[in-house]
Amino acid sequence: MNTQFPAERILLGPGPSPVSSRVLRALAAPTLGHLDPQYIAILDETCEMLRQVFQTKNQLTFPVSGTGMAGMECVAVNLIEPGDEVIACVNGVFGGRMKDVMERCGATVHTIELVWGDVFSHEQISAALEQHPKTKLVGIVHAETSTGAHQPLEGLANLVRARDALLVVDAVTSLGGHELRVDEWKIDAIYSGTQKCLSCPPGLAPVSFGERALAKMDARKSKPQSWYLDVSLLRKYYNGAGGGGRVYHHTAPVNMTYALREALAIVLEEGLDNRIARHARMHQRLRVGLDAMGLSYVPKHSLHTLNCINIPAGADDAIVRKRLLDEYGIEIGGGLGVMAGKAWRIGLMGHGSTVRNVDLVLAALREILR
Amino acid sequence: MNTQFPAERILLGPGPSPVSSRVLRALAAPTLGHLDPQYIAILDETCEMLRQVFQTKNQLTFPVSGTGMAGMECVAVNLIEPGDEVIACVNGVFGGRMKDVMERCGATVHTIELVWGDVFSHEQISAALEQHPKTKLVGIVHAETSTGAHQPLEGLANLVRARDALLVVDAVTSLGGHELRVDEWKIDAIYSGTQKCLSCPPGLAPVSFGERALAKMDARKSKPQSWYLDVSLLRKYYNGAGGGGRVYHHTAPVNMTYALREALAIVLEEGLDNRIARHARMHQRLRVGLDAMGLSYVPKHSLHTLNCINIPAGADDAIVRKRLLDEYGIEIGGGLGVMAGKAWRIGLMGHGSTVRNVDLVLAALREILR
Numbered sequence: 001m002n003t004q005f006p007a008e009r010i011l012l013g014p015g016p017s018p019v020s021s022r023v024l025r026a027l028a029a030p031t032l033g034h035l036d037p038q039y040i041a042i043l044d045e046t047c048e049m050l051r052q053v054f055q056t057k058n059q060l061t062f063p064v065s066g067t068g069m070a071g072m073e074c075v076a077v078n079l080i081e082p083g084d085e086v087i088a089c090v091n092g093v094f095g096g097r098m099k100d101v102m103e104r105c106g107a108t109v110h111t112i113e114l115v116w117g118d119v120f121s122h123e124q125i126s127a128a129l130e131q132h133p134k135t136k137l138v139g140i141v142h143a144e145t146s147t148g149a150h151q152p153l154e155g156l157a158n159l160v161r162a163r164d165a166l167l168v169v170d171a172v173t174s175l176g177g178h179e180l181r182v183d184e185w186k187i188d189a190i191y192s193g194t195q196k197c198l199s200c201p202p203g204l205a206p207v208s209f210g211e212r213a214l215a216k217m218d219a220r221k222s223k224p225q226s227w228y229l230d231v232s233l234l235r236k237y238y239n240g241a242g243g244g245g246r247v248y249h250h251t252a253p254v255n256m257t258y259a260l261r262e263a264l265a266i267v268l269e270e271g272l273d274n275r276i277a278r279h280a281r282m283h284q285r286l287r288v289g290l291d292a293m294g295l296s297y298v299p300k301h302s303l304h305t306l307n308c309i310n311i312p313a314g315a316d317d318a319i320v321r322k323r324l325l326d327e328y329g330i331e332i333g334g335g336l337g338v339m340a341g342k343a344w345r346i347g348l349m350g351h352g353s354t355v356r357n358v359d360l361v362l363a364a365l366r367e368i369l370r
Numbered sequence: 371m372n373t374q375f376p377a378e379r380i381l382l383g384p385g386p387s388p389v390s391s392r393v394l395r396a397l398a399a400p401t402l403g404h405l406d407p408q409y410i411a412i413l414d415e416t417c418e419m420l421r422q423v424f425q426t427k428n429q430l431t432f433p434v435s436g437t438g439m440a441g442m443e444c445v446a447v448n449l450i451e452p453g454d455e456v457i458a459c460v461n462g463v464f465g466g467r468m469k470d471v472m473e474r475c476g477a478t479v480h481t482i483e484l485v486w487g488d489v490f491s492h493e494q495i496s497a498a499l500e501q502h503p504k505t506k507l508v509g510i511v512h513a514e515t516s517t518g519a520h521q522p523l524e525g526l527a528n529l530v531r532a533r534d535a536l537l538v539v540d541a542v543t544s545l546g547g548h549e550l551r552v553d554e555w556k557i558d559a560i561y562s563g564t565q566k567c568l569s570c571p572p573g574l575a576p577v578s579f580g581e582r583a584l585a586k587m588d589a590r591k592s593k594p595q596s597w598y599l600d601v602s603l604l605r606k607y608y609n610g611a612g613g614g615g616r617v618y619h620h621t622a623p624v625n626m627t628y629a630l631r632e633a634l635a636i637v638l639e640e641g642l643d644n645r646i647a648r649h650a651r652m653h654q655r656l657r658v659g660l661d662a663m664g665l666s667y668v669p670k671h672s673l674h675t676l677n678c679i680n681i682p683a684g685a686d687d688a689i690v691r692k693r694l695l696d697e698y699g700i701e702i703g704g705g706l707g708v709m710a711g712k713a714w715r716i717g718l719m720g721h722g723s724t725v726r727n728v729d730l731v732l733a734a735l736r737e738i739l740r
Contacts, residue, residue, distance in 0.1 A: 003408060003411045003412045003415060005399065006399045006400050006401075006402050006408060006409070006412070006628065007400070007402065007406075007408055008400045009400070009402060009403065009406065011401065011402075011403060013403055015621055016401050016402075016403060016404070016621060016624060018401070019400070019401045019625075024398040024399075024400070024401075024625075025398060027397055027398050027625060028394040028395060028397050028398035029375065029376045029394075030376050030377070030378045030379070030389070030394070031376075031381065031386050031388070031389045031394075031565075031571050031572075032376050032377065032379060032381075032386075033379065033381060033383055033386060033701045034386070034572070036377075036379065036695070036701060038373060038376060038377055039376070041373045042373045042376070045373060065436055065437050065440070065573070066435055066436045066440065066598060067435050067620045067621050067622070067623060068620070068621065069597070069598050069619075069620040069621075070435070070436065070598050070620075072598075073596060073597060073598045097597065100597055101597045104593055104594070104595050104596065104597055105595070193621065195401075195621055201401050201623065201624055201625040201626075202401075202404070202621040202622065202623050202624055202625075203435070203573055203623035203625070203626055223474055224474070225474050225475070225595050225596075226443060226474065226595075226596060227439070227443060227467065227470055227471045227474055228436065228439050228440050228443045248706070249439075250437045250438070250439040250440075251385055251386060251437050251438065251439075251563065251565055251572040252437070252572065253437060253571065253572050253573035253626075254386060254571055254572055255389075255394075255397060255571040255572075255573070255629075256571075256573055256623075256626070258376065259625075325406070331403045331406060336618070
């Protein structure tokens with residue numbers, strides 16, 4: 001195997017998504033110091049563009065120096081203190097991970113569990129809040145990458161705020177590909193990844209914290225268990241420490257920030273609404289083609305960014321995916337967790353969500369499955 | 371300020387160090403999926419080269435998906451359980467951080483504190499171990515980036531092992547620039563960063579765990595408090611889960627791995643011994659020049675990779691560094707912690723440790739300080 005020159009795959013799995021040459025070029029710009037005024041200006045631009053893509057005015061919006069799961073952990077360790085009660089909505093792998101991460105923070109985690117692929121109703125969340133009146137926060141996954149289910153979020157915050165709890169959202173597979181209005185939907189804390197609908201390489205986790213979340217953090221009795229992800233320290237670097245100064249915390253991933261800035265610039269050049277509409281159209285195009293082949297979706301309410309379909313009877317999961325990769329250069333994802341061997345996951349994210357890619361993957365699947 | 375095209379600085383601060391065009395080119399290669407067989411092969415090569423640079427046979431040697439401080443946290447959360455007693459050797463900022471990180475893991479941290487710039491003797495560490503016989507691990511900084519002090523490590527493990535404790539080493543500013551023999555020196559767990567003597571952009575933290583550390587982790591009664599850094603999960607991806615398979619944990623920072631592999635290839639092409647000797651020569655060359663200008667070092671026992679010098683009377687810290695950056699394109703570091711305003715830190719790391727750079731920074735300082 002030639003490992004010197006990575007192949008040019010068509011990345012239609014659950015992420016990473018295809019990265020445009022513009023973003024790759026930005027990634028390779030000369031490395032600056034993390035306290036260089038020029039780098040600070042680049043970082044500030046990046047955070048401002050992140051606010052636009054999150055549709056928020058939250059000052060504390062920045063890329064965590066880790067992948068999407070570090071974003072989840074950042075939100076959890078800062079908002080949870082040992083003994084807190086929280087609710088985790090579990091309808092797939094990532095809801096389950098949220099439970100695990102929150103338990104490791106010392107929380108008592110109450111779960112609402114659904115059949116994988118289903119989404120939560122307001123009534124279910126209301127009932128859980130009524131049952132657990134001391135709940136500090138409710139964690140829910142907007143785009144469940146393991147099942148392809150698309151969780152509606154509008155109106156949810158009102159239920160959560162009525163109980164003085166925080167709404168925490170996993171938007172790893174929706175940011176930049178699905179409608180997501182952090183301020184309008186009153187989301188208190190949210191995290192995502194760069195390698196999905198933003199089409200930047202993996203390595204950063206955009207997060208945003210609202211005023212209610214900050215108030216809870218400021219009222220903490222104990223330090224967050226993670227120094228690396230401690231927002232009270234990080235904000236002195238990302239938001240400044242007064243007088244324009246920045247307090248060193250850790251050495252920021254400079255080149256990844258260049259790439260993220262370029263990826264966000266591309267999102268905003270296209271226009272967020274146009275981009276979201278494109279993801280909807282490409283999903284529809286794929287869906288029509290899959291329907292015609294008799295392939296069915298796992299979730300009732302599918303994401304546009306990730307298409308989780310049942311593996312048809314008679315098809316060999318591993319062989320089909322290997323042929324797609326080896327013969328067509330196309331990566332799709334296998335099933336995750338209880339879906340392993342039962343589902344395929346076709347991602348149409350960011351730079352990868354195009355007519356060409358939809359038609360290519362359909363053509364290749366038709367060839368292989370016929 | 372033009373933020374579109376980052377300036378080409380000469381990075382002679384405490385890191386990031388200058389990144390060669392080879393590494394930048396590797397960084398910009400097409401993104402592969404993190405479970406693609408080609409990417410797994412690249413990752414395996416990277417880990418194998420890391421073993422060579424760490425001079426270890428430790429199977430569990432891999433780059434943590436975060437910056438150097440994530441490496442420190444990874445080692446701490448996996449080796450420490452709440453209530454454990456540990457010793458942290460504090461003679462600068464990074465020893466102090468080790469204490470903070472370990473306390474957040476629930477450890478009772480006993481510290482040995484020295485004047486900044488000094489290094490620890492075997493006697494001091496022996497005495498601390500005698501005083502705290504339940505010590506589970508001793509954490510010490512090989513290359514204290516805040517003071518430039520070079521801590522000798524040889525023979526230390528014997529003292530620590532005699533008490534059945536683990537030796538944990540911070541090698542962020544030494545790996546690839548100073549002699550560092552993980553197996554020969556019986557270091558049980560070690561972490562570093564990519565942006566120092568490896569001259570790769572910041573974003574990954576190479577770590578290595580020996581058998582004794584693994585045994586302690588396997589004997590844990592509780593899960594590590596961090597899911598993101600939980601080695602019992604990570605090793606199923608980095609080392610495989612039997613049968614050649616890899617278990618998805620998080621989406622690895624694919625492009626950063628390309629860059630690290632290229633950076634490590636450059637280290638091994640030069641030869642580790644040659645590279646270490648080059649760092650020693652460049653340090654000596656700088657030192658002679660600084661001496662001639664009447665500039666003195668903070669530590670008695672200086673690193674070759676980082677030169678921490680006292681700011682001469684009459685020089686304005688901020689103005690000198692701003693002039694170096696604006697007029698000469700040279701970044702050096704200011705003082706950190708108690709050294710702020712009192713010291714400059716001149717890094718000669720990896721790709722940046724060259725005759726040209728030594729002579730340039732000396733010439734520029736002579737101009738500015740005359």
